[in-house]
Amino acid sequence: MALRGSRGDVAIVGIAETPPLAPGKTALQVQIEASLAALGDAGLGLDDVDGIATAGLAGKFDATTVAEVLGVQPRWVDTTNIGGSSFELFVAQAAAAITYGIADVVLICYGSVQRSARSRTLSSAEEAVVPLAVHELPYGPPLPVAAYALAAQRYLFETGATREQLAQIAVAARDWALLNPAAYRHDAGPLTIDDVLSSAPVSSPLHVLDCCLVTDGGGAVVLTSTERARDLRQPVVTVLGTGALSSHRGISQMPDLSDTGGRQSAEQAYRAAGLGPGDMDVVEIYDSFTITVALTLEALGLCARGEGAAFAEDGRLGPGGARPINTNGGGLAHCHPGMYGIFLLTEAVMQLRGDAGARQLARAETAVCHGTGGYLSTHATVILGVNR
Amino acid sequence: MSADIAVDEPFFIVQRCRSCGNVQHYERPRCLRCRSADLAAEPASGRGVIHSFTLVQRSPLAHLDPPFVLALVRLEEGPVVMSHVVGTDASQLCCEQSVVATWRTFDGGKRLAVFQRSDTQERHAADTR
Numbered sequence: 001m002a003l004r005g006s007r008g009d010v011a012i013v014g015i016a017e018t019p020p021l022a023p024g025k026t027a028l029q030v031q032i033e034a035s036l037a038a039l040g041d042a043g044l045g046l047d048d049v050d051g052i053a054t055a056g057l058a059g060k061f062d063a064t065t066v067a068e069v070l071g072v073q074p075r076w077v078d079t080t081n082i083g084g085s086s087f088e089l090f091v092a093q094a095a096a097a098i099t100y101g102i103a104d105v106v107l108i109c110y111g112s113v114q115r116s117a118r119s120r121t122l123s124s125a126e127e128a129v130v131p132l133a134v135h136e137l138p139y140g141p142p143l144p145v146a147a148y149a150l151a152a153q154r155y156l157f158e159t160g161a162t163r164e165q166l167a168q169i170a171v172a173a174r175d176w177a178l179l180n181p182a183a184y185r186h187d188a189g190p191l192t193i194d195d196v197l198s199s200a201p202v203s204s205p206l207h208v209l210d211c212c213l214v215t216d217g218g219g220a221v222v223l224t225s226t227e228r229a230r231d232l233r234q235p236v237v238t239v240l241g242t243g244a245l246s247s248h249r250g251i252s253q254m255p256d257l258s259d260t261g262g263r264q265s266a267e268q269a270y271r272a273a274g275l276g277p278g279d280m281d282v283v284e285i286y287d288s289f290t291i292t293v294a295l296t297l298e299a300l301g302l303c304a305r306g307e308g309a310a311f312a313e314d315g316r317l318g319p320g321g322a323r324p325i326n327t328n329g330g331g332l333a334h335c336h337p338g339m340y341g342i343f344l345l346t347e348a349v350m351q352l353r354g355d356a357g358a359r360q361l362a363r364a365e366t367a368v369c370h371g372t373g374g375y376l377s378t379h380a381t382v383i384l385g386v387n388r
Numbered sequence: 389m390s391a392d393i394a395v396d397e398p399f400f401i402v403q404r405c406r407s408c409g410n411v412q413h414y415e416r417p418r419c420l421r422c423r424s425a426d427l428a429a430e431p432a433s434g435r436g437v438i439h440s441f442t443l444v445q446r447s448p449l450a451h452l453d454p455p456f457v458l459a460l461v462r463l464e465e466g467p468v469v470m471s472h473v474v475g476t477d478a479s480q481l482c483c484e485q486s487v488v489a490t491w492r493t494f495d496g497g498k499r500l501a502v503f504q505r506s507d508t509q510e511r512h513a514a515d516t517r
Contacts, residue, residue: 033417135414139500140447142447146444146458150458153483157440202446250470257439257440
């Protein structure tokens with residue numbers, strides 16, 4: 001789809017190159033040098049950057065790693081690696097982002113030391129020297145659970161919340177799965193708080209039933225223009241607003257262990273949609289762990305800071321509750337094939353279309369989907385609405 | 389517990405910004421707070437508090453047997469580092485307890501900067517006099 005009004009609206013304002021020999025340097029160092037130089041060339045500073053795109057470093061979280069080193073928390077990132085054309089792709093994606101207003105200043109960077117390092121297997125070599133590998137992995141944290149456990153332990157300390165309250169989040173997820181024939185736990189019967197507390201410890205205070213499932217699964221969504229959607233077969237579900245934030249890579253670098261970047265991500269989405277938390281009929285929150293839900297409820301403004309765990313009491317989040325969430329059972333009870341984010345979208349769309357069967361919410365005209373990645377590291381929020 | 393060797397590699401090296409005074413870890417090209425390039429490396433004192441901790445039941449590293457206490461320690465200079473807490477049962481640990489750094493060595497020469505509770509360390513030092 002052609003960008004409307006985009007021709008000539010986006011410009012390249014700074015450039016830099018680093019020398020063709022960089023002995024003793026890593027690819028990360030080289031692209032950091034280039035990044036700072038390009039910003040200098042543009043007369044811009046690190047505080048101006050709200051989008052970062054890079055590829056070829058460690059194969060995942062590349063832009064987030066560059067952001068963490070530079071001390072930037074971008075709302076727009078791209079780490080897509082499609083080989084050498086990636087950077088032209090980044091220009092196209094960045095131009096669309098800037099036109100659409102989801103980024104203002106995008107840094108696209110790249111670095112390689114394949115000659116000096118005498119290695120073409122770049123991913124594995126660089127993966128060993130990114131800051132996460134130097135400062136955290138030597139301490140043997142089982143990831144991701146240990147990172148979320150550290151957040152949960154601090155959260156319980158700061159808020160006075162209890163493991164029982166976090167367990168209620170898992171209980172609600174199971175109650176929704178009992179209504180979802182596609183859910184892995186559909187036939188497992190109800191879960192009790194005691195079941196969660198007495199499940200095997202994994203990384204304190206998280207036990208097995210505080211953690212998402214390990215299943216197979218896949219999902220997909222197709223997007224086109226709303227104009228075109230009107231000619232197709234399904235009710236028209238539109239994207240009302242989006243937001244995103246890359247906060248940090250390693251949990252030791254998280255600015256505040258009990259307040260996530262989801263807050264900024266959600267604020268962007270609400271502002272773009274012209275809506276607020278109270279307008280959200282359907283709420284689908286990535287539930288990698290019970291603590292993820294507690295923190296995200298707060299980040300989405302559905303409850304006050306520090307109250308996310310308590311909010312789960314009295315069946316509030318479950319079927320018939322005052323604030324239902326994760327109506328398919330979530331990652332805790334529906335499925336979790338490694339990465340769950342696509343299912344937030346598929347379930348939200350089913351609810352908005354009125355196709356959610358026994359778990360259909362009576363009022364389902366707006367939905368918020370919030371994904372969390374890494375170690376509370378990356379966040380993205382999508383607000384959807386339906387035109388019936 | 390044997391005394392650590394006197395002249396030693398620092399447990400952690402932090403960066404102090406000469407422009408605004410911010411202290412950060414790990415080292416960055418610019419100050420995270422004011423973006424200055426005027427940064428100086430300095431050894432951390434080794435004193436801090438437990439910012440958070442978790443008793444880990446499985447280990448991805450062959451030389452590190454679970455269970456062990458993984459922690460985030462807030463150095464007295466300000467930044468947070470990942471480490472371990474050794475020498476105290478997890479049930480006796482709490483956020484904000486004072487800790488002090490020490491070295492933990494492994495077969496094959498690997499070593500990690502880890503922490504122990506400050507009052508434990510004082511008791512051990514007293515025992516060895």
